[in-house]
Amino acid sequence: MKPRTRRIAELAVEIAVPLMILAAIFAWTASTPTFYFPPLSDVFERFGNTWLFERFGSDAWPSLRRMFLGYAIAVVVAVAAGVALGSSPTLRRATAPIVEFLRSIPPPALIPFAIVVIGIGDDMKVFIIAFVCLWPVLLNTIDGINGIDPTLKDTARVYGISGRDKLLRVTLPAASPQIFAGMRLSLSLALILMVISEMVASTNGIGFFVLQSQRSFAIPEMWSGILLLGILGYLFNLAFLIIERRVLAWHRGARASTLG
């Protein structure tokens, strides 16, 4: 197959196959509706009714607000702590087992702890999200700081670059590819913890909505909530990639030129 024809064929396949799968699901659920898998058209209809925009304010917004607050807190604390630990081998060695243990605790196991100590309100959810999202960013920040090229450090010493300037213009940018990798992982964790915390103890939120719908057997509604979560997951990932691509444009350029 000629290269150009091949490229067009590949693009066609990439677009056509998902559409075909979607159409197949549509048709199958419409023709043989089961209780668990209602017609896709119903789900879409409920999706439009519920999330655009009737329940957006009452459920989606609180969820998103909690998630981003927890995430932001985690990133700020993790980067700060990561810089401190990354720059001091002694501190790092001392805290290593504690960090390893704390991050191995499966996040859901911490929810009862959070409920007991903080309660069942917004604070608890923000805390859980922040606590869990902390670790990937922290560990990656430490790795990033630790792995800064010694020539770069020597350069900073020779030219008298130190203190705040060094931190903001040398250390953090140098570690930023690693930090972003951690932030990306934490973003998906934030979404997961948001949902779990709402399923366990909440009076609003997307996770709460999905669970409630199931309990009251409002199945199309339940699916609309699941669909929303999938879309949100996809969109957050996409948005993050776009931001990362812009911020780390220099990194891709530098790597490409060394590999090419």
Add this chain to the structure above:
Amino acid sequence: MLAPFAAVVLLLALWELVVRSGLVSETSIPPATGALGELFSLFGDSAFWAAVGQTLEGWAIGLGIAIALGIPLGLLIGSSRWAYRALRAPIEFLRPIPSVALIPLAVLIYGQGLESKVFLVAFASFWPLLIQTIYGVQDVDPVATDTARSFGLGRRERMWRITVPSAVPYIATGIRISSAVALILAVTAELVIGAAGLGREINVARSGGDLNSMYALIVATGLVGWALNLATTAGERRVLHWHPSQRGVAT
């Protein structure tokens, strides 16, 4: 060598102090000695070990399903250009769906027992494994496959002798990630649905007001997580050791 030990002791002492001095109410956090004492008595409690077994049961079966499905599918999709292009979009869409969103669905179909847990664990751990396997296959050195082809090795032989071995480091990383995800989902299912296991025990302790038990169980669950983490990381390291030039975590 001394530093980490000292840090842990310091932390525990701080915990004990903060509670005993009344800074933090004893109704929310028991003193360290209380919780840790309970932890040790748990180790002698057969009901505790039964719960550990139940958690690991869901983890193992679900992870096993994910491995049985994810690796072969990953190998197939990764090595077929058309399959990859066709399925890339659906995979990218399904992959970020938080598996916890399917908890209500699982309850609906499978009820509140082991099957629900296994379903959730399998669904969640499938994706990292699939993605890692695909990336591992795609990262195979084309020079190696070309050399093999010039030696007359057929498709199946090339797959087993070249592709799979060089994808193994990626797969090992995938298993490590999936193992952690599997444990998270297992405990989540126990917590939210009430399937048997450590997660349920923690919840029961909380609602019964038995704080010492609750904290002890949380620490125990952390230890299980830690142990699994160490095991899979060690396994991954051993495999990577054989392939010094190849390493990668698909992001």
Add this chain to the structure above:
Amino acid sequence: MALLEINGLGKTYGEGDGATRAIGDVSFSLDEREFVCVVGPSGCGKTTLLKCMSGLLEPTDGQVLLRGERVAGPPESMALVFQEYSRSLLPWMSVRGNVVMPLRHKKLDKAEATRLVEEAVDAVGLTEFIDRYPWQLSGGMQQRVAIARALAYQPEILLMDEPFASVDAQTRGDLEDLILQVRDRYDMTILFVTHDIDESVYLSDRIVVLSPSPTEVREILDVSLPHPRDQVETKELQDFARLRAHVYRLIKRRQEGAEEPVPAA
């Protein structure tokens, strides 16, 4: 008083039986506006020597004096150009950003800093590329950015650690001429470490020849070749060949007093 004095410098790594003596005993000095090259066989600790001289490493014996004051850490009036330019430039900043970076703590007003930067970038011939990023430039151009950065810093003395070793031969010639021009334009004192014997003779006013490890000064030669130097004409001179041969023999000669190998029985 000499600008830079190295007195009995020694550097030993490790302790006890496992100790390695990288530098034995090195002494020499530099006067203002001199271009001094330091040459030696591979692995003779040239980079260690440079790190001690620039204050990045602390010597085990002896001392380095800059204008009579002991060097205990990288001095303010000294700049260093590294061999690995790609790891020394900040990839997230443009050429302008990289060159201005060391000036930020000098408390100059913005106009003055901009002037210094633009002049330095012009001196290395990269004015067109001042807003590009390092990865968009070739190896030789990146090293020029590093040189511009050192120039804008306005040091009293410039140390260079085999700066053209990672660059192809033709570019190396261009960069050698560039550094000579820069020295004239800025009236700079330069200490240039290299393993390339031709380069050392071509560039310098004086050559310090080192011995293999543990490093010592074998000889210090005066280079009285005419200025300005030219890649073709200077290298055709008899004096050039003579100096070159002399340095070559000094380097290739086995260490003084070393035992002759026992002939096979």
